[in-house]
Amino acid sequence: EAQVTQNPRYLITVTGKKLTVTCSQNMNHEYMSWYRQDPGLGLRQIYYSMNVEVTDKGDVPEGYKVSRKEKRNFPLILESPSPNQTSLYFCASSLGDRDIPHEQFFGPGTRLTVL
């Protein structure tokens, strides 16, 4: 089954404790992206990647890092989480042709709480 998986699905942590949220897709997609969803603010893009070793900032990248060492994986790293990063996070993937806006497939979400 074609899918995007995220782990963990739920995480409660404390300020300053480094964490990684993993994202993996099995569709051989070039493009991957991370969004966060907050009440009243909708979904906002954090980082995206057009292909292996190619990443770029989205609209709200502060406090986050990403890496794209393999095509299927796109982990989101919070080096020193803070309470304002408490949010619902979604990973997405799609085919990577810049000239055609392909449909994006989303993961089930990771609900992060930073105390």
Add this chain to the structure above:
Amino acid sequence: DAKTTQPNSMESNEEEPVHLPCNHSTISGTDYIHWYRQLPSQGPEYVIHGLTSNVNNRMASLAIAEDRKSSTLILHRATLRDAAVYYCILRTHHGSSNTGKLIFGQGTTLQVKP
């Protein structure tokens, strides 16, 4: 980015058709009209997209006005599982400047009554 306007909420009865409108008066010639939906406690899900002509797939139909300034997502027979927030999103291709970002507005919350 061109903006879309949707009603905040709509109601439908189960097994009846639902027409979800979207206005996008500033759409450009290269903008595709995409629809996504987000069911409770799930990630967004692609529904359908089109450029100029009406489109049908297994989930829904998309009717695009001749001037492309508005479109309508049609669910032919709403079920309780169709209760979700529906987002109308314009997606453009700018070649090297395309970040692939989806701009989600507030969407339309669809309630389906049994």
